[in-house]
Amino acid sequence: MSILAVGSVAFDAIKTKFGQVDKVLGGSASYFSLAASYFTDVRIVAVVGEDFTDDYECIFKKRSINTDGIQRANGKSFFWSGEYGDNINEAKTNFTHLNVFENFNPQIPEGYRDSDILFLGNIDPVLQADVRKQMDGVRLVGGDTMNFWINGKRADLQQTLKLIDVLLINDTEAKMIAQETSVPRAAKKVLAMGPKALVIKHGEYGATIFFREGAFGIHHGPFRAPTLPIEEVVDPTGAGDSFAGGFMGYIASQEEINREVLKRAMFYGGVMGSFAVEKFGPQRLTELTRDEIDARFQMFRDLTHLG
Amino acid sequence: MSILAVGSVAFDAIKTKFGQVDKVLGGSASYFSLAASYFTDVRIVAVVGEDFTDDYECIFKKRSINTDGIQRANGKSFFWSGEYGDNINEAKTNFTHLNVFENFNPQIPEGYRDSDILFLGNIDPVLQADVRKQMDGVRLVGGDTMNFWINGKRADLQQTLKLIDVLLINDTEAKMIAQETSVPRAAKKVLAMGPKALVIKHGEYGATIFFREGAFGIHHGPFRAPTLPIEEVVDPTGAGDSFAGGFMGYIASQEEINREVLKRAMFYGGVMGSFAVEKFGPQRLTELTRDEIDARFQMFRDLTHLG
Numbered sequence: 001m002s003i004l005a006v007g008s009v010a011f012d013a014i015k016t017k018f019g020q021v022d023k024v025l026g027g028s029a030s031y032f033s034l035a036a037s038y039f040t041d042v043r044i045v046a047v048v049g050e051d052f053t054d055d056y057e058c059i060f061k062k063r064s065i066n067t068d069g070i071q072r073a074n075g076k077s078f079f080w081s082g083e084y085g086d087n088i089n090e091a092k093t094n095f096t097h098l099n100v101f102e103n104f105n106p107q108i109p110e111g112y113r114d115s116d117i118l119f120l121g122n123i124d125p126v127l128q129a130d131v132r133k134q135m136d137g138v139r140l141v142g143g144d145t146m147n148f149w150i151n152g153k154r155a156d157l158q159q160t161l162k163l164i165d166v167l168l169i170n171d172t173e174a175k176m177i178a179q180e181t182s183v184p185r186a187a188k189k190v191l192a193m194g195p196k197a198l199v200i201k202h203g204e205y206g207a208t209i210f211f212r213e214g215a216f217g218i219h220h221g222p223f224r225a226p227t228l229p230i231e232e233v234v235d236p237t238g239a240g241d242s243f244a245g246g247f248m249g250y251i252a253s254q255e256e257i258n259r260e261v262l263k264r265a266m267f268y269g270g271v272m273g274s275f276a277v278e279k280f281g282p283q284r285l286t287e288l289t290r291d292e293i294d295a296r297f298q299m300f301r302d303l304t305h306l307g
Numbered sequence: 308m309s310i311l312a313v314g315s316v317a318f319d320a321i322k323t324k325f326g327q328v329d330k331v332l333g334g335s336a337s338y339f340s341l342a343a344s345y346f347t348d349v350r351i352v353a354v355v356g357e358d359f360t361d362d363y364e365c366i367f368k369k370r371s372i373n374t375d376g377i378q379r380a381n382g383k384s385f386f387w388s389g390e391y392g393d394n395i396n397e398a399k400t401n402f403t404h405l406n407v408f409e410n411f412n413p414q415i416p417e418g419y420r421d422s423d424i425l426f427l428g429n430i431d432p433v434l435q436a437d438v439r440k441q442m443d444g445v446r447l448v449g450g451d452t453m454n455f456w457i458n459g460k461r462a463d464l465q466q467t468l469k470l471i472d473v474l475l476i477n478d479t480e481a482k483m484i485a486q487e488t489s490v491p492r493a494a495k496k497v498l499a500m501g502p503k504a505l506v507i508k509h510g511e512y513g514a515t516i517f518f519r520e521g522a523f524g525i526h527h528g529p530f531r532a533p534t535l536p537i538e539e540v541v542d543p544t545g546a547g548d549s550f551a552g553g554f555m556g557y558i559a560s561q562e563e564i565n566r567e568v569l570k571r572a573m574f575y576g577g578v579m580g581s582f583a584v585e586k587f588g589p590q591r592l593t594e595l596t597r598d599e600i601d602a603r604f605q606m607f608r609d610l611t612h613l614g
Contacts, residue, residue: 086488181393183511184536204490205512208536224610226531229491229515260614267613303531304611306574307567 001139001252002041002114005029005245006106006131007121009046009070010078013094014280017084018234024281025056026080028121028144031238034285035245035272036119037063038293040252043112045069045131049077049100059286069109073100088236089203108134117252119244122146125153125160132163140257142166142248143195144241150176162194166262168244170201183208187222197262199247199269201240203227209266217259225266226304228274228296235280239273242285246272271296308446308559309348309421312336312552313413313438314428316353316377317385320401321587324391325541331588332363333387335428335451338545341592342552342579343426344370345600347559350419352376352438356384356407366593376416380407395543396510415441424559426551429453432460432467439470447564449473449555450502451548457483469501473569475551477508490515494529504569506554506576508547511536516573524566532573533611535581535603542587546580549592553579578603 012026033042043066048056050072060067078101081094106127118135120128120143132141143164149157150173157177161167167190171183178189183200187210190198196215201207206226213220247269254261271293278284319333340349350373355363357379367374385408388401413434425442427435427450439448450471456464457480464484468474474497478490484500485493490507494517497505503522508514513533520527554576561568578600585591 088489182395182538182540184538187536188538202512205509206531210536221606221609222536224513224533224536229494229517229529229531231489231491231495233489263613299528301613302528305613306570306608 001116002043003036003117003119003248003252004043004045004069004108004112004115004135005032005036005119005121006045006128007032007119007123007144008078008101009044009048009052010080010101011051012237012281013079013081014235014237015083016088016235016280018232019280021280024283025059026237026281027078028238028241030060031241031276031282031285032119032121032245032248033060033065034063034282035242035276036249036252037065038272038288038290039246039249039268042066042249043069043115045071045106045108045112047071047073047100047104049073049075052077059282063286066112069107069112071107073103075100077101082237084236088233091237106131113137116140117142117248119248120144120160120164121241122149125149125157129156129160129163132160140165140251142168142244144168144244145173147173147176158193161190164195166197166199167195168199168201168240168247170203170240174198174200199266201243204229206270207243207266209262211259216257216262223263223266225263225270226300227270228299228303230274230277233277236277238282239276242276243269243273246270267297267300268293270300308423309350310343310424310426310555310559311350311352311376311415311419311422311442311445312339312343312426312428313352313435314339314426314430314451315385315408316351316355316359317387317408318358319544319588320386320388321542321544322390323395323542323587325539326587328587331590332366333544333588334385335545335548337367338548338583338589338592339426339428339552339555340367340372341370341589342549342583343556343559344372345579345595345597346553346556346575349373349556350376350422352378352413352415352419354378354380354407354411356380356382359384366589370593373419376414376419378414380410382407384408389544391543395540398544413438420444423447424449424555426555427451427467427471428548429456432456432464436463436467436470439467447472447558449475449551451475451551452480454480454483465500468497471502473504473506474502475506475508475547475554477510477547481505481507506573508550513577514550514573516569518566523564523569530570530573532570532577533607534577535606535610537581537584540584543584545589546583549583550576550580553577574604574607575600577607
C-alpha cells in the first residue's frame with residue numbers, strides 16, 4: 001500500500017554535545033517519509049521556499065519518494081534552530097522561522113488520490129481535516145499533533161480526532177489533550193474522542209499502543225514496544241517522526257491491518273527512531289539497508305521477549 | 308532456594324488522592340518479603356520497637372515468613388509519613404522518624420546462615436558489607452541503595468558494590484552513582500564498579516536489566532520488562548521493593564541462575580510491583596494467589612510479545 005504524508009519539509013540548525021550542523025534537511029514530513037521509504041511507496045505534500053535546491057530534493061528522490069506534491073512558494077523555507085543539553089528528551093529552541101510554511105495550504109495532486117494510507121503530520125488541525133476530506137478512499141489515517149494546537153485550537157483538534165484512525169503523540173501531549181495526569185487514564189479519554197488506536201511515545205522508554213474496544217480485533221489490551229538503550233544519542237531531532245514513519249510504513253507493507261500488524265509496526269517504529277538519532281539530521285535514514293533494519297528489529301525482540 | 312532479606316520494617320502513614328492510612332506496616336524488607344513469599348522461603352533481619360505488636364508480626368507469619376531475625380529494641384519503630392500528589396512517581400515526605408532503626412546493627416541468627424540468596428535492602432552500605440561478610444555461602448547477593456548513601460557514603464558504597472551480584476536501583480540513583488546523565492552510560496559505569504547485573508527501575512515505564520560482559524551467559528545485551536499501564540495507582544509506596552521481592556523470589560524458586568531466569572524474574576518483579584500499588588500499604592501482597600500472579604505474568608507477556 002502507498003502512503004501519502006502531509007507535513008513540514010524544512011531546514012534545521014542543530015547543536016548537541018556531539019557537534020552541530022547549520023543547515024540540514026528537517027521537518028516532520030522529511031523524517032517520516034525517509035523512515036517509511038524502506039517499507040513502501042511514499043508521496044509527500046509540503047511547501048518549501050526558493051532556497052530548497054535540488055540537492056535537498058534529491059535526498060527524497062534517492063529514496064524513491066515522490067515529491068510531486070512539494071509546492072514551491074516565493075520566500076524562504078521553514079527554518080528551525082535548536083539545541084539539546086544533557087536532557088536529550090527536550091530541545092531548547094533558538095528560533096522558529098515559519099516562512100512559507102505559515103501559509104501552507106496542502107494541495108493533493110491528482111496522482112496522489114489513490115494513496116492507501118494517509119499520514120497527517122503535525123500541522124493546523126483545520127488543514128488536517130481538510131486534507132482528510134479530500135482523501136475519501138484511504139484505508140487508514142494516521143495523525144500527529146502538538147501542544148501548540150492542543151492549547152490553541154482545541155475545538156478544531158477535537159473535530160479532527162474523529163477523522164483519524166491512529167493518533168501518534170507523546171506522554172505530555174496525551175495528558176494535555178485529555179487534561180489528565182496519568183498516561184493510561186489520558187489514553188482512555190483520547191480514544192473516546194475518536195481514534196481507533198492511540199500510540200503514546202515515551203521517549204527513551206519506548207511507546208505504548210492503546211486500542212479502542214473492538215478495534216483491530218477482539219483482544220484490546222495495550223501493547224508496549226521498547227527503544228534501544230543507546231549510550232550515545234548524537235541528535236534526537238526527528239526521532240518521533242521517524243517512529244511514525246517506520247510504524248505507518250510497516251503497516252503499509254502488509255496486506256491486512258490487524259492487531260498483530262500494529263504490534264510489529266510498533267517495533268519497526270522504534271527501530272527507525274533508534275537509527276534516526278545515530279547521526280545529525282536525517283542522515284542515517286538515507287543510508288540504511290533493509291537487512292540492517294531487520295537486524296535491529298531482532299535486537300528489539302531480544303530486548304523484550306522471553307525465551 | 309531460601310532468601311534472607313535485611314532491611315527496614317516500619318510503620319507508614321500514607322496519603323494519596325484515593326484516601327489515607329495513619330499506620331500500616333511499611334519498610335523495604337516488609338514489601339520485599341511479602342512479595343518474595345509467593346515464590347520461596349523468606350527470612351527477615353530487621354529491627355522494630357516496642358510498638359510492633361503481634362498483629363503486625365502476624366502479617367509476615369501468615370505468609371510463612373520467618374521472623375526470628377526481627378530484633379526488638381527499646382523505643383519506637385521506624386515511622387515514615389508521606390503523601391503523593393498528581394505525580395505518583397514522587398513522594399512528598401512529611402516526616403521520617405528513624406527511631407530504633409537509627410542504631411540498627413543486623414544480627415544474622417544461626418538458623419539463617421544456610422540461606423541461598425541474600426538481599427541487602429536499602430541500609431548503610433557499611434552494614435550491608437558487614438552482613439555480606441557474615442554470609443559467605445550464599446549463591447547470589449542482591450542489593451539496593453538510595454541517594455542518601457550515594458551522596459553521603461560514596462566510598463563505602465563503592466566497596467559494597469563489589470560484594471553485590473545484582474544491584475536494583477532506579478534511574479535517578481543510577482545516574483547519581485555513575486555521575487552520568489544518560490541511563491545506558493550510567494549502567495555501563497555502575498557495572499564496572501562490581502555488580503554482575505544491574506536492574507534499573509523506570510517507574511511507570513518498567514525496568515531494564517543490564518549484564519556485565521560474560522556474566523550469566525554469553526549473550527549480554529540488556530533486557531527490558533514492562534509495567535502494566537494502570538489507570539488507578541492507589542498507593543505507589545513499596546512498588547520498587549515489591550519488584551525486588553518478586554525478582555529475587557522468582558530467582559530463588561529456580562534451580563539454576565542463568566540469563567533466562569533473570570529475564571523471567573524481571574517480569575515477576577513487575578508483576579509484584581503492579582499488585583502492590585492496587586491498595587494502600589502492603590495489603591494487596593498479603594492476599595494474592597499464585598494463580599493471580601501467573602495470570603498477571605501472562606498479561607505482561609501479552610503486553611510485550613509479538614505473536
